[in-house]
Amino acid sequence: MLDLSQWRCLEAVLDAIIPPDDFPGAVDAGVGDYLRRQFAGDLAALLSSYQRWLNDLEAESRACCGKSFATLDLEGRTALLKRVERGEVKVAWSTEPAPFFRQIVEHCAEGYYSDPGNGGNRDGVGWRMIGYEVSV
Numbered sequence: 141m142l143d144l145s146q147w148r149c150l151e152a153v154l155d156a157i158i159p160p161d162d163f164p165g166a167v168d169a170g171v172g173d174y175l176r177r178q179f180a181g182d183l184a185a186l187l188s189s190y191q192r193w194l195n196d197l198e199a200e201s202r203a204c205c206g207k208s209f210a211t212l213d214l215e216g217r218t219a220l221l222k223r224v225e226r227g228e229v230k231v232a233w234s235t236e237p238a239p240f241f242r243q244i245v246e247h248c249a250e251g252y253y254s255d256p257g258n259g260g261n262r263d264g265v266g267w268r269m270i271g272y273e274v275s276v
Contacts, residue, residue: 141179141187146194147172148210153197156217157248163269164262166248174251174260183247193240196233203230 142150154166163169179187201209201220209217223229227238251260253267261267267274 141176142191142194145198145208146191149194149198149208150175150190152210152212152217153194153221153244154248154251156214156221157245158252159214164265166252168262169252169265170256170260170262171248171251173262174254174258175247177259178247178251186243189235189240190244192234193237193244196231196235196237197224199231200224200229200233200237 151167151172154171158166158169158171160168166172175183179190183190197220198209201207201212204220204223205212205216209220212220221241224237225241227236229237251258252265253270254261256262256264264274
């Protein structure tokens, strides 16, 4: 599983992808919980890639910004992730930064908008955001 530093970094990434506004951000909507469950199941094969990517992002943040990614404000996190998305990195990465970031964005969206039974979309917040109503 991810260590505490990696979880903090991942949560900061998730909340940069879907930040809180009128609705909860990714973390408060349970995307981290969704990913924990997925790392023990369908995404188990990607766990080591996540670990390496998060370690690389942390190194990139320290090289570019002089501090941990999780301690950057939203503007700083967003700016750094945009550079990563364009492949404009300063340190050597063990994974391709841009393609794997796109995969994290997809997993974040899955966790935010999928069925709450999967661990994310806490209280159906993602569905309320887009006006989706469940008929029972």
